[in-house]
Amino acid sequence: MGKNKLLPVAVVLLLLLCTAARQQLLRRFQLQGFAQGTTYSIVYYATDSLVTLAQTDSLLQQLDRSVSLYHPLSLINRFNRSTKGIIIDAPFRAIIQRALEIHRATGGLADPTVKPLVDAWGFGVVKNTQLPDSATIQKLLHQVGADKITLKGNFLYKLQPGVQLDLNGIAQGYAVDLLALLLQRYHIHRYLVELGGELRIKGRKAGNTPFTIGIEGIAGNDLAPEPMRKIIEAANGAITTSGNYRKQYTAGGRQVSHLINPLTGYPLQNEMISVTVYARDAITADGYDNGFMAMGLQQTLAFLHNREDMGAYIVYRRPDGSVADTVTRFFKGYKR
């Protein structure tokens, strides 16, 4: 009888002890590396250094061999050089499938086939020095559009030899998801993964405090960075940002954005300065953020109005030139 009474108490005590011990044993680990022409950083809390830089580096290098335009022998470069297409690998397939879904959802404004235009405007791997004329743009538009590629099994077909892919707008998000997956395989459930300003967050820090995320200022001056525009407490999910404040140049007195509207062929010229997207995974957030930049403020707000799985924080320029920001209902974790 007495035994029976004591047992639940003992169990509860034991569990409490375990939890406390676990909390105490959690340590912070940080990995910092270099991939895809930018830096990445992983912070995780675990009892031991379960995941190492060698693992994350090799994972990212493998992804580069599939979808990096900077890797001359990558699958994506082989696809771009081919006349009919090539057999692609699993990561490539995962990215292109998601890219095509997002292409449909954004009415063609997020387009994986925009590369010929990006190159023409001087933002490609090989730098073009001459601004394209309207005849060139019209010609290139015939090679752009998701209807010009089809995926059948493992074979990615191009319907015109001139069709070229640029997955830079979405591959970073996918890379972040892969890193998150790697951590989860090691049963790490408190982490923050960042690659090129794209984030994936899970759980809380030791001591149960949330991860805090800064949304970068829009001056685009890395040498004397301005203070964060916003600091938010992040919940589980992914946060990515697309902005035209860092990669741009001035031509004819106007700023030329590196973001090209795939429907018109011209660099974006709208009120959007940056959009920070929250979604469940980074491939989604990253896949949509460029599309939102192209949609412009009103269309993006309308698009996200009833969404329960995606939200955005948008910085834009008012007609009078002043900078303003707004946030959609489901931008999770956002705190004024």
Added chain:
Amino acid sequence: MERRHFLRNSGLLAGGLLLGNSLFARSSAAGPVKIGVIGCGDRGTGMIHSLNQMPDLFRITAVCDVLDFRLLAAQKLDKTNSWKTYTDYRKLLDQADIEAAVIATPLHMHYPIATAAIDSGRHLYLEKTMTYNIEQALDLVKRMQQRPKQVLQVGHQYRYSPLYYKVKEMIEAGDLGTITQIDCRWDRNTTWRRPTPNPSLERTINWRMYREYSGGLVAELLSHQIDFVNWVFDTHPQDFYATGGIDIHKDGRETYDNVQVMMRYPDKGLTANFGATCGNARDGYLFKIKGTKGMISLLTDQGVLYPEKSLQKEKGTVDGVTGATRITWNKDGGLPILPEPTKDGTSYALKDFYNKIQTHELPDSNVFTGARTAISVHLANQALYSKIACSWSDTYVLT
């Protein structure tokens, strides 16, 4: 890319402005500046290539060299078949249509040719180092003071690149904090000799080896960095300490192939170290400017800022930052100062030379800064070869 577009467009813009100014300056209706190149060695032919690429700004009408084979080689760069050739610079200066001259001769000839060109009323692009000694530098300053409409630009071309202007701006804005140390090197692992078709031309071709003609590694290489430090801090070194020797190539040369110079700028609380060797190439061109807030590491066409780690930690109040992707060049925490490498500094320098000829304004690398650097170089060499520390004298009047 971005930069190139920007420059091209600002170039067009500048062209427009020049038209406006032409009423009270050189008429741009006169077309490109007609220019003669005196000295057609490595640097001279380099200048010819650069000038040839700017047909709207310059038209070469004459070239001069004391060596026939150099003159022949230079003539091959003449696509218009119109250049006159001379072996005597005085004859070139007699050619009436010439408006400006490039002087790219051995150092000891800079002064006699420059004075002749100045006296003949020509604008002058005078290669660095401006003069062989201090007296000549002071004399050119005096001459140019009497000729405010004539342009004399000294060929410290590296600091004409947008990168070096940007670095100057950052230093002036205090981005590096208090700067106390500068490290400069310009190393190579070669003899620094040119081949000679026959032994009698040894001293003419390999003039850099002989003290009668040359200021050696300090004048030919380190002068660029010496000049940049003077320019950015608008000062000159006060104290000069130096050592060196002929340690690698004992081939009869007189100028040291291994030099180390220390300069002290007491008004700025600054020490700068300048070294060059012909016995190791690993560092090549090295230029590090060190302040309490960060360090800038420069190549001729690229620069990286390394903020001090202690300051980075202070900023680290968030766990992660989201933003548009930042392109990084290296894995060690450095931030590129410009997104892309710049072009060769000569093209920027020549563009500005053209502009200054139109407007009669003082170039950024002018006779005053040129003299300040020439004197610094000369005092460094004096310390190097005399083994006695020496100091800047207040009698050097550069205003």
